[in-house]
Amino acid sequence: xxxxxxxxxxxxxxxxxxxxxxxxxxxxxxxxxxxxxxxxxxxxxxxxxxxxxxxxxxxxxxxxxxxxxxxxxxxxxxxxx
Amino acid sequence: xxxxxxxxxxxxxxxxxxxxxxxxxxxxxxxxxxxxxxxxxxxxxxxxxxxxxxxxxxxxxxxxxxxxxxxxxxxxxxxxxxxxxxxxxxxxxxxxxxxxxxxxxxxxxxxxxxxxxxxxxxxxxxxxxxxxxxxxxxxxxxxxxxxxxxxxxxxxxxxxxxxxxxxxxxxxxxxxxxxxxxxxxxxxxxxxxxxxxxxxxxxxxxxxxxxxxxxxxxxxxxxxxxxxxxxxxxxxxxxxxxxxxxxxxxxxxxxxxxxxxxxxxxxxxxxxxxxxxxxxxxxxxxxxxxxxxxxxxxxxxxxxxxxxxxxxxxxxxxxxxxxxxxxxxxxxxxxxxxxxxxxxxxxxxxxxxxxxxxxxxxxxxxxxxxxxxxxxxxxxxxxxxxxxxxxxxxxxxxxxxxxxxxxxxxxxxxxxxxxxxxx
Numbered sequence: 001x002x003x004x005x006x007x008x009x010x011x012x013x014x015x016x017x018x019x020x021x022x023x024x025x026x027x028x029x030x031x032x033x034x035x036x037x038x039x040x041x042x043x044x045x046x047x048x049x050x051x052x053x054x055x056x057x058x059x060x061x062x063x064x065x066x067x068x069x070x071x072x073x074x075x076x077x078x079x080x081x
Numbered sequence: 082x083x084x085x086x087x088x089x090x091x092x093x094x095x096x097x098x099x100x101x102x103x104x105x106x107x108x109x110x111x112x113x114x115x116x117x118x119x120x121x122x123x124x125x126x127x128x129x130x131x132x133x134x135x136x137x138x139x140x141x142x143x144x145x146x147x148x149x150x151x152x153x154x155x156x157x158x159x160x161x162x163x164x165x166x167x168x169x170x171x172x173x174x175x176x177x178x179x180x181x182x183x184x185x186x187x188x189x190x191x192x193x194x195x196x197x198x199x200x201x202x203x204x205x206x207x208x209x210x211x212x213x214x215x216x217x218x219x220x221x222x223x224x225x226x227x228x229x230x231x232x233x234x235x236x237x238x239x240x241x242x243x244x245x246x247x248x249x250x251x252x253x254x255x256x257x258x259x260x261x262x263x264x265x266x267x268x269x270x271x272x273x274x275x276x277x278x279x280x281x282x283x284x285x286x287x288x289x290x291x292x293x294x295x296x297x298x299x300x301x302x303x304x305x306x307x308x309x310x311x312x313x314x315x316x317x318x319x320x321x322x323x324x325x326x327x328x329x330x331x332x333x334x335x336x337x338x339x340x341x342x343x344x345x346x347x348x349x350x351x352x353x354x355x356x357x358x359x360x361x362x363x364x365x366x367x368x369x370x371x372x373x374x375x376x377x378x379x380x381x382x383x384x385x386x387x388x389x390x391x392x393x394x395x396x397x398x399x400x401x402x403x404x405x406x407x408x409x410x411x412x413x414x415x416x417x418x419x420x421x422x423x424x425x426x427x428x429x430x431x432x433x434x435x436x437x438x439x440x441x442x443x444x445x446x447x448x449x450x451x452x453x454x455x456x457x458x459x460x461x462x463x464x465x466x467x468x469x470x471x472x473x474x475x476x477x478x479x480x481x482x483x484x485x486x487x488x489x490x491x492x493x494x495x496x497x498x499x500x501x502x503x504x
Contacts, residue, residue, distance in 0.1 A: 012397070013397065014395070014396075014397035018386055018387040018502065035487075038486060038487050039337070041486075042339040042486040042499060043337045043338060043339050044328065044337070044338070044339065044340060044341045044388075044501070045328075045337065046328035046329075046338070046340060046341050046342055046388060047328075048326070048328075048329050048342075048390045051388070053387070053388075071342070071388055071389050071390050071391075072390050072391065074389055074391050074393070
């Protein structure tokens with residue numbers, strides 16, 4: 001798998017660090033709702049299909065970016081702004 | 082209660098078939114058309130699903146059961162693992178569960194009347210620092226307190242048992258010793274699926290292949306059946322045992338799980354003469370290796386590290402695992418890799434599985450197996466059948482509930498924290 005770094009261009013996946021689902025929203029600070037924090041921390045959408053996720057080009061420019069990838073095929077749709 | 086054991090294969094039937102080659106062996110399990118409804122439907126015809134169906138019929142007298150398998154029997158993770166069995170866990174809940182499984186493995190071929198080729202060749206985990214040897218001593222003590230066999234080995238004892246490792250001064254991770262579980266070993270994984278399928282089929286269970294579940298039939302918030310590629314099938318209770326697809330199937334009932342799907346690769350070399358007589362694991366990295374009866378070295382490492390449902394692994398992880406292999410066993414640098422493949426693991430935030438009821442009535446979950454699925458197969462089926470039949474957890478799977486993270490009941494055996502991809 002090769003990933004398109006927005007700064008360095010297409011590079012091998014081994015140069016990158018995975019950062020997980022980019023669509024999760026952290027509950028507001030100070031909310032006492034434990035259920036919301038539990039769901040945020042421990043549960044996953046884990047879709048079989050399109051997935052927007054964070055990657056960092058850790059062996060290159062070290063930039064974090066969002067990527068759209070299909071988890072059923074590993075097809076890369078491209079960088080998400 | 083049906084307490085009948087599977088039967089049919091014996092030395093006499095072997096002789097009879099040898100003398101009458103014109104009469105071929107019958108099919109090991111029946112291939113029935115699905116009925117319109119069952120008492121229990123198990124989604125997933127892997128080791129865990131088939132074992133569950135078998136114990137439902139054998140221990141609980143529930144034989145109006147269907148196991149629905151999307152592909153062919155045993156084409157998922159039950160045929161993709163590295164076939165290891167062991168029970169060297171530290172945390173209460175895991176320790177007792179996996180030891181119970183070890184005891185079921187010991188009698189499984191007899192129980193199923195099917196040769197699962199259970200081999201207690203022993204597992205040695207190698208320690209690469211004095212601190213790791215202290216950790217192993219603690220682990221060994223916990224195992225012995227639970228009645229599990231464990232021996233601490235020093236460097237000389239390891240060298241006698243495993244003379245082919247790198248003991249040179251140049252070794253990147255010097256070997257300080259190891260912890261040995263003599264009863265650990267390997268099992269022929271396909272035979273586990275086939276044996277459970279055959280034994281369950283003899284007790285009246287329907288094993289239905291090429292039948293993909295595409296949706297849940299829900300009524301008033303409870304599950305009453307499933308939609309499949311072969312039509313709607315109703316059921317009193319539905320159990321999910323689909324490994325890497327746990328999230329995908331649970332979503333059909335509106336559930337979001339603490340599970341993320343990751344690929345784990347496994348490898349086998351060309352066949353060589355017997356050299357590795359144990360299961361060997363390494364303390365420096367996650368790396369485990371054994372020699373198959375055919376002679377190939379079967380080994381594996383870590384997951385690739387990002388969620389995916391493709392069964393194709395990445396080259397960088399193949400390289401990582403090969404580096405482990407050559408670093409520990411230099412002779413492997415001259416061997417050729419024969420095959421490599423991937424399976425989709427249902428990784429959980431604490432590395433422990435779920436065998437439990439769910440918030441949806443009549444729906445039960447068996448998943449989140451991470452690296453431990455194969456060795457757990459018998460007790461996974463045993464406890465899941467109990468949970469489905471009596472609608473409560475068995476004492477062995479009490480800790481494997483879906484709400485354990487809410488209640489502070491994580492079973493973080495490796496002390497890693499809540500990272501699915503670091504387990």
